[in-house]
Amino acid sequence: MTSSKASSAPATDAGVDEARLRSLTPKVLGILVRRGADFATAEDAVQDALVEAVRTWPADPPRDPQAWLVTVSWRRFLDATRADTARRRREDLVDEEPAPGPVPAADDTLQLYFLCAHPSLTPQSAVALTLRAVGGLTTRQIAQAYLVPEATMAQRISRAKRTVADVRFDQPGDVATVLRVLYLVFNEGYSGDVDLAAEAIRLTRQLATTIDHPEIAGLLALMLLHHARRAARTAPDGSLIPLADQDRTRWNTTMIAEGVEILQAALARDRLGEFQAQAAIAALHADAPTAEDTDWVQIVEWYDELANLTDSPIVRLNRAVALGEADGPRAGLAALAALDTSLPRHTAVAAYLHERDGDLATAARLYAKAAHKAPNLAERDHLTRQAARLNTRRAR
Template sequence: MNAALLRELVPAVIGVLVRRGADFASAEDAVQEALIRALDTWPDDPPRDRKGWLVAVAWRKFLDAARAESARRGRELVVDAEPPAGPAPATDDTLRLYFLCAHPTLPPASAVALTLRAVGGLTTRQIAAAYLVPEATMAQRISRAKRRLAGLPLDQPGDLGTVLRVLYLVFNEGYGGDVDLAAEAIRLARQLVALTDEPEVAGLLALMLLHHARRASRTDPDGRLVPLAQQDRSRWDTAMITEGVAILQAALARDRLGEYQAQAAVAALHADAQRADETDWVQIVEWYDELLRVTDSPVVRLNRAVAVGAADGPHAGLAALADVSPDLPRYAAAAAYLHERAGDHERAAQLYTQAAQAATSVPERDHLTREAARVRQLPPS
């Protein structure tokens, strides 16, 4: 049985239960229980109507839980004992669930977890394994998120920008446990593209595809990080790059530029270069200028300074870096790169060491430590 196909049914089933009167938290719990039962029974006895089967089982789970709660409180529950007969309705509530799970009242980590549960159909155990936290910790995070949403109707969601940020957070987690979060984010982004007519949604999907296409080359056989300039480009997924560029071009043609489209344009220029020294850094700087007009983000200013250093020389890059706060994450790494290119190897080694100490992951720390050691061996300029 294809678990991914099963997960695609989750938002629609939750939507059916909510329209029948279940609150969001109870509906989501009931659907998760139905999914577990499906994984146990479908391989031997697959139903003809998978969505209808999930709706029926989830509704019974909801009724059982509601009756138990009613009995505990000593009150009578007024609900239909059986769901309406016939096939499950064709209404698709996926988009509404995206927005509800990414509600602005939720912290980003909670919004990500709830999106993976309610829209992605992942179990708490899978999400916990992907984020390398105990299952109990993730269960508490999801429970708190659902409590925050208690009482919010399904037709009062958050905004699209929050939804896109949540999906990008999922994508950036990459791979962990038995769930490939980058691939899962791409799957969910494809769903969102099919449900909306917003070029920024397509821009985010294009950005994910263009980054994901380089995945196989980002580490060496020992698991060490490989910088973009040193990656084996023959290992890039050209079909995925082609798809990402086509999606991006269609989005840009709508002439409603947003931050994800601009980021995807930068990624497309990197993907277009057959060799690192063929990268069109001048165009990349121009796209960072567009991105700054859209976001005015300090991170964009940092990345732009590095691009300026590649396009116009390291001293120009260092001048651009003067507009960036040294407290910004990865500032030291960017400064180290520019100082090395400018020939100031001693200062570059100091900055690489400083960047390694501030690194938030072991692979990044090890890479920067190796860079510091390498630069120390270079002759003084």
């Protein structure tokens, strides 16, 4: 069942620390499931409790926020269960409310991450369920962030909960799957009233406190290093600014330093994974005071490591760009020739390398072609401007 309150975004109130509230969500949900609640109904009950907390806490803050959320969520669960058509099958569970007392110390956050990133879910559904069950966001907030109708997102989340309904809560999960889901969240960036990049960083930090794994540290470092450049990525008119043209004084040096420190500690454990390798590439970009000072030779070496780990054609596409910078554009074009031309951004990379090689006519044509394939408006406008710039140069 879906609670009507659960789909309504709570009003922001200065008296409620929403980040703290959301951080308690997986702990509270885990406690309900351990008490015997089914995941789907428990998750709705926790969402109801979060809405109630935003409404009442400014005037009457609880002494123990987690215990308050557990109590209210459990009561909401009992109300929903008693009203459900399956009441007879659950009579033993709802005969009595557990006596008041200390909240159990067990933290089931990690199991919730695994459950929400279950391999049986599509990536879209896994992301939505993670944001709601682990992140504590409402259906409306998630829908706004993904620019889809609230009803569509509610259906997606409901289907996801049905899919994992019979998954045992204590089954071991796959860390790699969880990290891929969090990376998907991060790459959505910002839209609506929820900053998904910041939310992904918060959830990855939370995961890092729950399980000690070098790839979790690698992903957190990668997110921080990329997020540190966010302010410099777009012009005031919203147009994209390529990495080489960004004002590096606008990069967040504190965030870069933290990302590098986390990465170095992870690499020291000698258990290299793809997120650590990606973070190492990002760190080399962040370390260069100017674009001309970038250590492209070392970046190519890290792309070689990454290609060995993933055998990803996208990695090889990015390596062709790096090779073009390290050994010249013709070396990059030779590497690009070995790749499938249908790869996303293949045409844009070819345009860039041809421009670096001095073939402005081919580059302009390819930029225009790439613009038609662009996945979003900002990228399409950027590529169109690149084509226009080269055509103007040729005309002169």
